[in-house]
Each structure stands twice: as C-alpha cells, then as structure tokens.
Amino acid sequence: MPMVEPDEHTVLSETTRYGGAMGNLVLTNKRLFFELTVGVFSKREHSTLNLPLEGISDVSIESAFLRGEKLVINVKKGFISNFPTRLEFSIKNPSQWREKIISAVETRVITIETEKKKEKVQIVLDFSGLKEYMERGGLSLQQTKCPSCGAPIKLPEKGNQITCEHCNSTIYAQDIFQKTKDLI
Numbered sequence: 001m002p003m004v005e006p007d008e009h010t011v012l013s014e015t016t017r018y019g020g021a022m023g024n025l026v027l028t029n030k031r032l033f034f035e036l037t038v039g040v041f042s043k044r045e046h047s048t049l050n051l052p053l054e055g056i057s058d059v060s061i062e063s064a065f066l067r068g069e070k071l072v073i074n075v076k077k078g079f080i081s082n083f084p085t086r087l088e089f090s091i092k093n094p095s096q097w098r099e100k101i102i103s104a105v106e107t108r109v110i111t112i113e114t115e116k117k118k119e120k121v122q123i124v125l126d127f128s129g130l131k132e133y134m135e136r137g138g139l140s141l142q143q144t145k146c147p148s149c150g151a152p153i154k155l156p157e158k159g160n161q162i163t164c165e166h167c168n169s170t171i172y173a174q175d176i177f178q179k180t181k182d183l184i
Helices: 094-119 127-136 173-183
Strands: 010-018 021-028 031-038 044-052 056-064 068-075 085-089 143-145 152-154 161-163 170-172
Touching: 010 085, 010 094, 021 094, 056 094, 068 094, 127 173, 170 173
Parallel strands: none
Antiparallel strands: 010 021, 021 031, 031 044, 056 068, 068 085, 143 152, 161 170
C-alpha cells in the first residue's frame, strides 16, 4: 500500500501502467504519485512519480487508439523537469479521475494560499503597547538613542513611529522593541 504522510489521505488509487511498468497510481489531497513493486524475492515499493498537486496545469481525457480513453495530465515547468511535461495513464474511469484531480488541485491551491496568508500576519506595535509590554517585564524606558545619529530621543506616549529632531530619521516602535529584546 502507498506510503502517505500523516496529514495526507488517499482520494483515489488504481493499478495501471506508467513508464512501461505496472504499479499503483495514487491521488492524495497533496500529490499524485505512481508506486511500483520491485524485486522477485524481497519485494519493496518504489515511487517513480511524485507530483505535488500544485504542479498540475491541466487534466484532460483523450481517445486511445483501440484502448478506449486515457487520462492526460499536463505538468507545469519545474515540477518534474525544466520543461512542461505530459503524463498519460490508461485507467478504467478517466472521467472520475479527471474530476477528482481537478477538485483536489483546487482544494490544495486554496490550502496553500490560506497558509501563505497566515504567514504574512504582521503585528503593528505602537509606543503605548511597547511601554506597557516593557513595564510588565520590569523595564522602564523613557528615552533611547537614534540609530542613525545617536542623539537622545524621548519616547512618545502613542503612535508607531517618531522622527529624530536632529537627523530626520524615522524610528519605529517595532525597531526599538527588537533592539531592546536583543539587549536582554
């Protein structure tokens, strides 16, 4: 049986031929892979295709001369080779596979986009929040030095940035927080 990751589940699986060898074509919620069993006496599973779903650009069904229909998967450049790739599989129900692959690709792309958005969450720190945070930790910071010219700067009560009166540099609360955190 195919090896799937803990957060991965099998959507479809079928025994078919790929690259001249018989094996299992497996669609999961994350990837499409082909796994064949090799060895005569000590059999082991070997994966010859491991394609992330986001690498699939198109899925279609074509007539195969004297063999009914075949599933055709077009792969984006860089996922299998440096060129766009075309994969063909003779399977029992290509329309079911096409439908399931398209659905799985759409879901995977949405999942990836959602994860990217979570990673981009930024916290805007203002001076009142910075002062409160530091006081809770036992620190009291009334003034600091300008990172550009070294002139003393009195911290404001609110806002998320101040301008140095000597060199007109903009100093952000986040930068002061990071500098203080690095000192501790």
